[in-house]
Amino acid sequence: DTAVSQTPKYLVTQMGNDKSIKCEQNLGHDTMYWYKQDSKKFLKIMFSYNNKELIINETVPNRFSPKSPDKAHLNLHINSLELGDSAVYFCASSPIGGGTREQYFGPGTRLTVT
Amino acid sequence: AQSVAQPEDQVNVAEGNPLTVKCTYSVSGNPYLFWYVQYPNRGLQFLLKYITGDNLVKGSYGFEAEFNKSQTSFHLKKPSALVSDSALYFCAVRDTNDYKLSFGAGTTVTVRA
Numbered sequence: 001d002t003a004v005s006q007t008p009k010y011l012v013t014q015m016g017n018d019k020s021i022k023c024e025q026n027l028g029h030d031t032m033y034w035y036k037q038d039s040k041k042f043l044k045i046m047f048s049y050n051n052k053e054l055i056i057n058e059t060v061p062n063r064f065s066p067k068s069p070d071k072a073h074l075n076l077h078i079n080s081l082e083l084g085d086s087a088v089y090f091c092a093s094s095p096i097g098g099g100t101r102e103q104y105f106g107p108g109t110r111l112t113v114t
Numbered sequence: 115a116q117s118v119a120q121p122e123d124q125v126n127v128a129e130g131n132p133l134t135v136k137c138t139y140s141v142s143g144n145p146y147l148f149w150y151v152q153y154p155n156r157g158l159q160f161l162l163k164y165i166t167g168d169n170l171v172k173g174s175y176g177f178e179a180e181f182n183k184s185q186t187s188f189h190l191k192k193p194s195a196l197v198s199d200s201a202l203y204f205c206a207v208r209d210t211n212d213y214k215l216s217f218g219a220g221t222t223v224t225v226r227a
Contacts, residue, residue, distance in 0.1 A: 004157070041202060043158075043217040055213055063131055090157055096215040100165045105157035 003027050004106035010083050012112045013081055021076045021109045023091030029104070031055075031097040032074035035090040037108070045092070049074055050097040065080060078111075086113045116141045116209045120218035128226055131193040135221045137188045137205030147188040148215070149179055160214060164188060175199070194200040195225045 004025045013019055025032060033056070034046040048056035049068040063079040078085060091106040117140045127133050139145055146165055150158040162173025172178045179190045188205060191203040205218040 031200065041220045041221070042150075045214055045216075048213060092158075098208065099161070101160075102148055102160040102163055103215060104160070105150075107157045108155075 003092055004091055004104050006089075006106040006109050008109060009107065010110050010112075012114065015081055016035075017081050018077070018079045019081060019111070020078070021089055021091075021111070023074045023076070023106055025072055025091075025093040025104070027093055027105075029093040030071055031094045032068065032071070033077050033092040033094075033103065034074065034091060035057050035105075036060075037088040037090060039087070047074075047076075048097060055097050059080060068075060077111055081111075081113045083113050086111055115214060116145075116207050116214070116216045118205050118207050118216055118218035120203075120221045121207055122221050123219075124222045124224065126224045126226065127195050129197050130194050131192075133192040133199065133223065133225070135190040135203050135205075135223060137190065137218060138186050139184065139188060139205070139207040141207060141209040144211045145188075146208045146210065147179075147181060148207065148208075149173065149188075149190050150217075152202040152204065152206045152220075161190070161203075162167070176220075195223075197225050197227050198225060200225045 007022045015075045031050045035050045042100045047066040051071045065077045068074045092103040094103045095101045119138045148163045151160040152158045169181045208215045
């Protein structure tokens with residue numbers, strides 16, 4: 001059973017398009033996250049939701065919009081894609097936001113903008 | 115503010131030799147410290163964490179890490195490295211008063227046979 005799953009695994013699209021990445025966790029966790037890993041492997045938090053409430057909203061372009069329909073799902077919608085958006089996007093979850101508990105990561109979605 | 119530094123981009127060791135991956139941190143409060151490993155084309159996997167108590171923590175796959183408050187360090191160690199330990203290792207810190215987990219830049223470990 002996959003704990004944190006993401007779809008799609010690969011996404012190739014052209015500049016200017018709008019795309020979404022979906023994330024689901026079956027761990028019963030309250031908190032979910034989106035991270036961006038760039039080509040140099042730097043990992044940066046983008047957003048976090050705790051039980052459908054936004055608790056972390058880093059400085060990212062407003063073309064990026066997270067949506068959490070319920071605490072098991074956190075989707076990432078990206079408008080007007082740019083070349084610089086090419087990266088691997090990771091979803092993660094943890095039992096609570098902050099605190100002592102570790103995060104569980106999905107397999108990643110490799111986004112390539114051409 | 116919180117931050118993590120991993121001073122080595124790469125660590126190369128021979129199989130069977132000890133492996134150390136260095137990490138130093140900066141927080142305003144007390145730190146919660148974590149190590150994760152990323153294999154090629156995979157997500158991050160949790161290895162171990164320090165929350166409080168014993169400064170030496172043991173984790174998955176024979177890894178351990180030592181918390182040193184005076185040196186603000188949390189180095190990852192394995193007494194005898196395996197070729198299968200070759201991967202990208204991330205140190206991460208969370209201040210006790212922060213939701214965010216801040217990651218270091220990562221250290222690529224290569225274990226040669």
